[in-house]
Amino acid sequence: MTQNNTINRRVVLASRPHGTPTLSNFRLEETAIPTPATGQVLLRVTYLSLDPYMRGRMSDGPSYVAPVAIDEVMGAGTVARVEASQHPDFKAGDLVLSQSGWQDYALSDGTGLTKLDPNMEKPSYALGVLGMPGFTAYVGLLDIGQPKAGETVVVAAATGAVGSVVGQIAKLKGCRVVGIAGGADKCRYAVEELGFDACIDHRSADFPQQLAKACAKGIDVYFENVGGPVFAAVLPLLNVAARVTVCGLIAQYNATDVGDGPDQLPLLMRAILTKRIKMQGLIIFDHYATRQSAFLSDMSTWLKEGKIKFREDIVTGLENAPQAFLGLLEGKNFGKVIVNVAG
């Protein structure tokens, strides 16, 4: 199925998953490309961001974002070109960051659009290291984690869009950085390319023992992207006054009921009390007004100076977005997942 110039393809939510999503929860549809009315622009999506939080939007349980309605386009951050404009602030050819979702074309009245430098080298970075994931890493590590030089920082999903940036910023701050990732390739990359001090494969049978060995002085800051057994291995290693940023829980997004016993909650409460641990959840939308300019300034500098590397896992074609998303939930991606829709 290829795209032509009169058809808009879009991926809608066909049904809500019970547990792990499957391809049958999505449907690729064709509609006519819409025409912008006065005050509107027509956007051509070039890059589409796939992120774990989207799993939450497929369900209708209580969450911090409204669920996607059945038969509606899956939401997502996107980079797009203005194809036609009836809006005074935008002209054809402008490059923008938008929330156009999983589709080729979208209308916008300009709300929430951010103009990007039309000549930026890697426009997809606006969805990654210079966008929401990078900003999440920045605020979650610096504002909540507050790492000090010499401390041990552990980051889960260490080669992912957020985790890879967390670890590299922590290195810039003088910390010992231990990553947790799935598989030897990712672990090698975290150490050899990203400069982490160690990276432990959470699929190893002796993962808890390896993690303890890599964190001989305990853990001062833990950046949580995973949950489940990974957190269970981290918890006993947390130091007095440790800070835990709870940014994601990809291991438990597909859970359909409460976990089997024993109940680990009293254990966590006791650790929080006796070790004065701080745990704090992070939703990046809360922080744009106060912290985004500092983030963009710092991150642009670090990229320019080669101090932060960022790996993308680019999938070509909108029609491949559902499969790529299912792979992301299973940790099959290696780096930030970007769908090249028409880049």
Next chain:
Amino acid sequence: MTQNNTINRRVVLASRPHGTPTLSNFRLEETAIPTPATGQVLLRVTYLSLDPYMRGRMSDGPSYVAPVAIDEVMGAGTVARVEASQHPDFKAGDLVLSQSGWQDYALSDGTGLTKLDPNMEKPSYALGVLGMPGFTAYVGLLDIGQPKAGETVVVAAATGAVGSVVGQIAKLKGCRVVGIAGGADKCRYAVEELGFDACIDHRSADFPQQLAKACAKGIDVYFENVGGPVFAAVLPLLNVAARVTVCGLIAQYNATDVGDGPDQLPLLMRAILTKRIKMQGLIIFDHYATRQSAFLSDMSTWLKEGKIKFREDIVTGLENAPQAFLGLLEGKNFGKVIVNVAG
């Protein structure tokens, strides 16, 4: 068994409890009253503080304080009079705050002694509203909870030494305050005497429903002293950006193994993430250097102005300390438990 002037009575830890402590874990002993050497003072304990944290010191699991050794005197904060002094900074008759433990007399080289106003109206307040519990309430509510006027603050163990102060400070800050306590008498006291907006009996069969009704706008700040089923009822009511001060977990101090399933930990992690909740443990020893003078100034003023009330549950006689401590762990006390040793 009464005290005479040549014998020092002391309560030692006879054995470590497995689960709920019993009287057999303690032993009342008699020794000679010691004689101060050069540089020492002999202290006569007048008031002895009993606090839930002492349960932790009876066990030898990892904790933030070293355990009491078998056959050693149980530790405790005390108010004492200097009986005899060979120390240049102290003279007979001085009133001091000390860590003399569960005994009539103790020697000290002056380390950790704080002189009190010898004419203070209620010396035992130095162990309560003007001491460690009051300071815990102050820092835990204001620094971690950060309540804003109009917010809903819920406090567990609402008539206890810490909880009663937490609730009253929250009222002074313009919050809606809902207490949780065990029994109708305590709940009535919290509302009628302490000025709480509501207080729910956690022994009621429909406690979770009653709590939800009393917190119609959800919970912005929760001050945890209890854990267990009380926390389970609080968790679903926490608002976005709620703050949870974890100060005590009296309901689980006697647990001998991990709890029965289902595992509630993933539920908590999800709530922390989706609601950006902050949870933080509190050990008051961390805060003396930076916050004690502000606390003493504020609290003295509030007491003088009648804005804070403080109820003591005074037990007479050192020999009754073990039984009073067991009652405290079961919530049988009504107010701050103080043993009047020789007041």
